Amino acid sequence: MFIRANFSVLFILFVCGLSCQVTSHKVTPYVSNSSTETIPLSPKPKVEVEFQVVKVADWEASLAGLLDxxxxxxxxxxxxxxxxxxxxxxxxxxxxxxxxxxxxxxxxENFPNGKDGRLVSSIVESQMHFDKLKVYETTNTYLKKNKIDLKGVFFTHLHLDHTLGSYEMDRSIPFYVGPGEVTSKYFINIFVQGSTNRLLGENPNLIQFDFGKSPNEIVVLDFFADQSFYILSVPGHTPGSLAFYIRSKEGGHLILGDSCHTRWGWKEGVTPGAFTTDRKLNRKSLDFLKGLAETHKPKFVYPGHQERISSSEK
Structure with a gap:
């Protein structure tokens, strides 16, 4: 058993060339030359969208991963x-x-099982504390109950805990990811690629933004070109990590993704820990997001994995 297991690992290392993409699914580039470096200050956007946050589950994770x-x-x-x-x-x-x-x-709805068996490998499952997972809402049930005709999904990044509902979605729906999120290669992906493939589902419509700049640069895209929904390329936590600034009728909403996991991390300006790929880049991106919050004063800021922070909080 020991020899066979090690042979399997060596074979995977050989095939992947010591590193892999996070998923082997085909990805289509979304090329845009209209990106900028900041969000313009505007007294009122051209369009305001409706915005809602849905709490899916409670869980637990290592603080050393969530915070430096x-x-x-x-x-x-x-x-x-x-x-x-x-x-x-x-x-x-x-x-x-x-x-x-x-x-x-x-x-x-059926996590951690899919139609063809377990979605997450035993190695990954052993590290993810699924016994601590308490689910309140599943995606398909919510969408059907509220009669939502979904036009696309934007992923803050492709870590497994952000892709857990993907495999049950309509295969035609575009899945948007940040620059380099799929095409960058890292050693850790050797162990998670299979699980990511299964969670994204069969033949996902995977689209990766290409802003025509260095993958290490912070970039802003006015996606609908009407000042309502800004995509923020904030590399560091993963190569293609995204954050979002949304202008709704109630005010601004700043979604951090996992550039900052926790309320304490945001308030104190402390980056994530072991869960982050490049802490120096994450530092740069978190500083950018803090500056954006100072200038645009969103009504709420949303850390990746804890309750939102009101602008009235100190």
Whole structure:
């Protein structure tokens, strides 16, 4: 058993050339030359969208993954690794002209099983504390109950906890990801690629943004070209991590993705820890998001895995 297991690992390493993409699914580029470096200050957008946040599940994760515990602020607060309460969310945007879109995919009705068996490998499952997962809402049930005709899904990134509802979605729906999210290669993907493939489902309509700039640059795209929905390319947590600034009738909403997982991390300006691919880039992206919040003063800020933060909070 030991020899066979190690042979399998060596074979995978050989095939992948010591690194892999996060998914082997085909990806189509979405090329845009209309991106900018910031969101313009505007007293009133041309269009305001409807916005809703849906809490899918409660969970727990390692604090050392969620926060950089070596940061001086974390040390001063006496933070140590432990299991930290987190939640899973998806977000809905209803545009008056272009229809309804989601950010992240929520949870599949039959997770962790799909029609062809287990969706997540035993190696991955052993690290994810599924026994701590308490599900409140599944994506397909929510969409059917509310009669939502989904036009697309934007992924903050392709870590498994953000793709758990993808495999049950209509295969024609576009799945949008950030620059380099699929095409970048990392060693860790050797262990997660199969699970990511299964969670994204059979032949997903996977589309990767290409802003024609360095993948390490922060870029802003006014997706609908009407100042209602801005896609923010904020690399660091993953190569193609995305955040979003949304202008709704109630005010602005800043969705951080996993550029910042926790309320404490946002308030103190501390980056994620072991779960992040490139901490220096994540630092740059988090600083950009903090600056954006200062200038645009959104009504709410949404960390990746904890409750939203009101502009009235200190």
């Amino acid at each position: 515990l070596d940061d001086p602020k974390a040390k001063a607060a006496g933070l140590k690794d432990r299991l930290e309460p987190i939640s899973i969310y998806f977000y809905l945007i209803k545009h008056p002209k272009y229809g309804s879109f989601m950010i992240d995919s929520g949870m599949g």
